[in-house]
Amino acid sequence: MTDPGRRRPATIEDVAIRAGVSRAAVSKVMRNAYGVSDAMRERVNAAMAELNYRPRIAARAMRGQTYTIGVEIPDLGNQFLTRVVDGALAALSGTAYQLIIAPAEAGTREGLKAIEALVDRAVDGVLAVSPRVDPWVLERAVGGIPVVMLGRHDNDANYDTVVGDDAAGTRSVMAHLFGLGHRRIAHLTIDEASTENRSAHGIRLRTYLEEMTLAGFANDIRVIRTGEGQAAGSAAIRAALDDDPTFTAVFGGHDELAIGALRAVAESSAHIAVAGYDDVPIASHPALGLTTVRQPGAEMGARAIELLLERMNGRDRAAHVAFTPELVVRTSTFPPG
């Protein structure tokens, strides 16, 4: 005696029976594969609708695709990444693909675990953001499935990449700060593991070092390390101010860090300029007025998805696309009037 109240969801077999055709036929209609008459298509579609049929992705995964794109993200709180995902979402809109996000659990092996989770779940493609995953390890983890890495300048890699021109962006910030008369400029960035390679943060750090040196301020170089998020950035600058407040400006590796710095500065009596990177939405709030480098996050996310879809459709050479950043100079205009 089966419970009539909660029937088992319909399977492809139920649909086939209802439509009076074979399972194979239903499968073909779903994927609009070659070789189905209009009459059959109609009957099958009707049956699917009547039974409220939804294909089980897991079963599909056993034979073919899952129509799922996985995005790995190191920090959900980072508004730049949020924009990237929004762009990716928009690019996927109207396609048969669904986007799912695996957030990297802060701490353990950062990102790799999330990427593996995605691969275990048989996604058709991966958009990865974590700066710390070693290229070799990455390729091994994903096996053969298409990947695009955002923010990695690995132009020799087997995977696609989408980046901003971090060297140019950093140079524009440094030039701006130099122009304001700053020399003792500190750089607030994340952990070593994230900057020792060709990641965005690695490039920004090295460009900072170069520019300081070229400008003759090598002795004023100061790199402050911290974790992800505004709170971490804030704490790091607070500590730096307590410790040795000789710097007059802070260049934050990204806006979340810069906003944290801004907060530490605002809470102290120090008079210190802060610049960031990314131009997250809040950066332009008049009370913050954060000078930063604009990166078109949504476009970058959308482009990444396009690359992924291309790869899934057979392109075999890796592609590498770069976006041009743009310095945005602001000053806090608070309070108004």
Next chain:
Amino acid sequence: MTDPGRRRPATIEDVAIRAGVSRAAVSKVMRNAYGVSDAMRERVNAAMAELNYRPRIAARAMRGQTYTIGVEIPDLGNQFLTRVVDGALAALSGTAYQLIIAPAEAGTREGLKAIEALVDRAVDGVLAVSPRVDPWVLERAVGGIPVVMLGRHDNDANYDTVVGDDAAGTRSVMAHLFGLGHRRIAHLTIDEASTENRSAHGIRLRTYLEEMTLAGFANDIRVIRTGEGQAAGSAAIRAALDDDPTFTAVFGGHDELAIGALRAVAESSAHIAVAGYDDVPIASHPALGLTTVRQPGAEMGARAIELLLERMNGRDRAAHVAFTPELVVRTSTFPPG
């Protein structure tokens, strides 16, 4: 001739052969099910390590669990939700479960589609946030799998709920604004579909209406509708100021909206108080100094996960837990000194 460079990933069968046992034995070891000798466990674990074996979730899904919890989110940019997810992530840390997020594509049927995508992917449980999904539709969509809805005051529902006391929180904001002498208080909230039911935003709206009426300011009631996000909130208040700037305070349905309002106010010459809800991290930034109602997002997310796990382990009665919010009064202290 197989390509020796890219071997097919190991299956449970490969492990079984390597360890000289049956597939069932391997399966048992993985799930540490009853009835495995230490010797066998050791050999199997060794074989798994040697072959770098990773179980395919899709295959598991066909028979049992996927060890995956799905989170549906209406707005990735909302920092309160980010905290909720962080809490959920923390609660899941150390368990065998992986968290994945399905972002609701702004627009179409908001949320439902994302929840369905999760169910199609055979998650073991769902944490849903969207305020607009009809309870009946929701239960039908998820079939039998455990769900917890965050922010829905559906105490009669068959699913678990986690909420803040939105009526109390709203009353505290209103009392605060009244105490400051405000009467013409506008309420900035999201679309009708999200407030017509027992969602958090619905409760906040109705409590606002009640309090205004009780205070004798029924004629000053003004409800301003907008979309999700700071930009939307900002645009709505900008338009309201152009249109009819008679209000002296704005109560934002959540901090993202309130911060948008703050921005519109700062950019105008108006002198208008703004209060929000949630206490997102940036709200306490001294340059913003947003008065708001603190909700313990991380704890709420963690609790939601606990409820889910309980349900997955057999609890059959729905549970409903509420958290107490706390008014946080702030003023902008920018510029410093």
Next chain:
DNA sequence: ATGAAAGCGCTAACAG
């Protein structure tokens, strides 16, 4: 244009 049948990698009875 359509259908029959094999099989993807796992788990869950059930036998031994």
Next chain:
DNA sequence: CTGTTAGCGCTTTCAT
């Protein structure tokens, strides 16, 4: 304690 076996719901040759 251990192994055998029967599927889960799909996609995909391969016949017809």
